[in-house]
Each structure stands twice: as C-alpha cells, then as structure tokens.
Amino acid sequence: MSQQTDAPASPQWMRQQERGSRFWLRIMSALSCWLGRPCSRLVLYGIAMYFVLFGGKAVQASRRYLERSLGRPARWRDVYRHVLSFASTIHDRVYLLRDRFDVFEIDLSGAEALHRHQEGGQGLLLFGAHLGSFEVLRAMARFRPDMQVSMAMYPENARQINQALHAINPALAPDIIPLGTMDAMLKVHARLEEGALVGILADRAAGPDEYLSRMLLGAPARFPSGPLRMAAMLKQPVYFMAGIYLGGNRYRVHFELLEDFSTVGRARREAAMQSLLDKYVAALERHCRAYPYNWFNFYDFWDES
Numbered sequence: 001m002s003q004q005t006d007a008p009a010s011p012q013w014m015r016q017q018e019r020g021s022r023f024w025l026r027i028m029s030a031l032s033c034w035l036g037r038p039c040s041r042l043v044l045y046g047i048a049m050y051f052v053l054f055g056g057k058a059v060q061a062s063r064r065y066l067e068r069s070l071g072r073p074a075r076w077r078d079v080y081r082h083v084l085s086f087a088s089t090i091h092d093r094v095y096l097l098r099d100r101f102d103v104f105e106i107d108l109s110g111a112e113a114l115h116r117h118q119e120g121g122q123g124l125l126l127f128g129a130h131l132g133s134f135e136v137l138r139a140m141a142r143f144r145p146d147m148q149v150s151m152a153m154y155p156e157n158a159r160q161i162n163q164a165l166h167a168i169n170p171a172l173a174p175d176i177i178p179l180g181t182m183d184a185m186l187k188v189h190a191r192l193e194e195g196a197l198v199g200i201l202a203d204r205a206a207g208p209d210e211y212l213s214r215m216l217l218g219a220p221a222r223f224p225s226g227p228l229r230m231a232a233m234l235k236q237p238v239y240f241m242a243g244i245y246l247g248g249n250r251y252r253v254h255f256e257l258l259e260d261f262s263t264v265g266r267a268r269r270e271a272a273m274q275s276l277l278d279k280y281v282a283a284l285e286r287h288c289r290a291y292p293y294n295w296f297n298f299y300d301f302w303d304e305s
Helices: 022-035 041-054 056-071 078-098 111-118 133-144 159-168 170-175 182-193 224-232 268-290
Strands: 002-004 107-109 124-128 149-153 176-178 197-201 212-214 218-223 238-245 250-260
Touching: 002 078, 022 078, 041 056, 041 078, 078 238, 107 176, 111 124, 111 224, 111 238, 111 250, 124 224, 133 149, 133 238, 133 250, 149 170, 149 182, 149 250, 170 218, 176 182, 182 197, 218 268, 224 268, 238 268, 250 268
Parallel strands: 107 250, 124 197, 124 238, 149 176, 149 197
Antiparallel strands: 002 212, 212 218, 238 250
16 A cells, blocks of 8 residues: 655755765766776766765665665675765766767666657656666667657756756756756656657656655655656656666666556556556666666665655
C-alpha cells in the first residue's frame, strides 16, 4: 500500500549546498581539452580523495546508501570508488557534450524496442535517475543522426555545473526544458509531437509535490508523483533509461519499457500510474544492486522529511 505525503517547499537535496565551483569546472574543462582524457583523468583521483576526507554529510550518506546496495558494511574504499565514479561521469561530460564519442566504448541494451516505438515519428518519455550519466545518451546520434533528445529538469540544483557545461557547448541550451514554469508541459508536449525523446530524472523533485512511498533497498522511500502525472497527461510510452558507467572509458546505455500510456484509457489511468512507479522503482533497485557505485544521490534519500 503506497503512502501519499506532501513535501516541504525545499527538499533536502536542494537545501544541501553544492561543493562545486564554476571557476574550477572551467579550469577542469580547459585541462581536459588540452591534456586529453587519459592525462586529465589523473586529477580525478585527488579530487575524489579530497571529497572523501572533507565531504561531511554527503560522505555519510554515500556510506549508508552503499550498505543498502552492497548488502554489507561499506568500507572506506567503497566510498572512494563511489565518489570517483561520480567524478568520472562529470569529467566525461566535457567530451560527451563536445560529441567526442570516439574516446568511449558505449554499448546499447534495449534500444531495438525503443526504435520500434519511435517508428512513424512517435515521441517517447525517458524516466532516468541520478544513476550514471544521462549525457551518454547523446552517443545514440552516431547510430540515428535524426534522433532528437531533450531533458526536462529542475535547474535549481547543479546550477553552476549547468552554466559551465553550456559554456562548453552553447548549442545544448535549446535541449533543456526547465520544469517548474507555467509552460513547461506545453514545451514537453511540443517536443514529443516532433518525435523527440524527452528525459526526466524521476527519483527526486524540486519544490512542493505529492510523494508516494515505495520500498527501495529494504526501506521505504518517497518518490515524487509529478513525473507520473506528466506521463499520464501526455499519453506517451515511458521507458526507463540508465547510462551506466562501467569504469575506464566504458558505458552501457540501457532502455526498458515501463508503461505505454498511449494505450491506457481514462478509467485505467490511476492504476497505470501506480504500475509505472512500481516498475520504475524495481528497475532502479535492480541497477543499484548490479552497479552500486553509479547512483549519485549524496544525501540521505530515506530520511527526507
């Protein structure tokens, strides 16, 4: 039985101030382009060490999450590996946003079903999470140059990171649809009508929302209902998407059909929304257990209040 609750105006992840710096991100971007990926990656080991030593609550949250996903006490090297994986995906954005897909080995899983749904110009919703890298999805353009990808996102958190990334590739600005505005739904609908893939990270929200409780990694966790309502209103197929970082220069992009609202009538809409959440949480838990160092929620996900 799910429990519906109201969220505070500012969820914990938004109240937790970022430790990033736009200046240092720009420096890192310049070094990455100048030195190349193998050499500039050496800096990440020091950055990860610094964060593990001085990360405070974020490191504590990492340890608690890892204990759930690993099923055992998290050791120091587990936390370090978790942070290093996060730093690696941030670093790789410099290359992915410049379309330097040649420096990566990227496997696709489940893309055939997604492409079949796209035949005839149908748009699709992608429900992702703070799991691995969403930017690696851009690599699919190598196989389908006509594919359009937009991201519906809450811009409040990681604002400095996004500004730095836009400086890397200004052409990305039209691909981002800011949520929380009056016309956000209209923009998402328009992109879907154009046959685009529209992604949203559905494991947390910004601002007031109704939350539904589900068991995740052995304990109840709250998930925002906003993405579910969006999917039901837009009446499009919804896929789970994860760009898993496998270490080195390797990624695996996974797609999995969760629910097809284009075939759901009004009478079944509520049940379909509940089913969508169940399948989404199941897919998220499966990936957290299989790739525990890829979920980048560095706050206590289960203690939101």
